[in-house]
Amino acid sequence: MSGLTHFDASGQAHMVDVGDKAVSRRRAVASGSIHMLPATLVLIRDGNHKKGDVLGIARIAAIMASKRTADLIPLCHPIALTRVAVEFALDEAASSVSISVTAECSGQTGVEMEALTAASVGLLTIYDMCKA
Incomplete structure (x- = not known):
């Protein structure tokens, strides 16, 4: 790596010029998890949470967030996503929910920020829907 690409020679932040890069298929996967009380996990698992389908709403929120990444991260290029897949896994032993987001595009810059933002x-x- 040749240094920090988001700063010019005088140390000023700027958006990297990707105009000369070849268009290629890009894919990124981001994951994470959230831990909760066992009773909360049961409500999510059984679809009985008072605020509705927690995982369904979280899935839509993740997809929407991936499409807004360039609005949230100042030097991130807006890109045309071709796919965003969101998967959840419940771990009753750990009392947690894990998320895995796969984001894809054909473009001149990576798609990792979109996957991370979505996750x-x-x-x-999930936290917002399940807090007291």
Whole structure:
């Protein structure tokens, strides 16, 4: 790596020029988990949470967040996503929900920020829906 690409020679932040890069198929996977009380996990698992389908809403929030990444991360390029897949796994032994987000595009820059943003917002949505 040749240094920090988001800063010019005088140390000023700028958006990296990707115009000369070849278009290629890009794919990134991001994951995370959130831990909770066992009773909360049961409500999510059984679909009995008072606020509704927690995982369904978190899935939509994650997908929406991936599409808004460039609005949230100042130097992130807006990209045309071709696929965002969100999967959840419940772990009753750990009393947790895990998320895995796969983001894809054909473009001149990576798609990792979109996957990371989606995973973060998906988990934040679970927390928001389940807090007191």
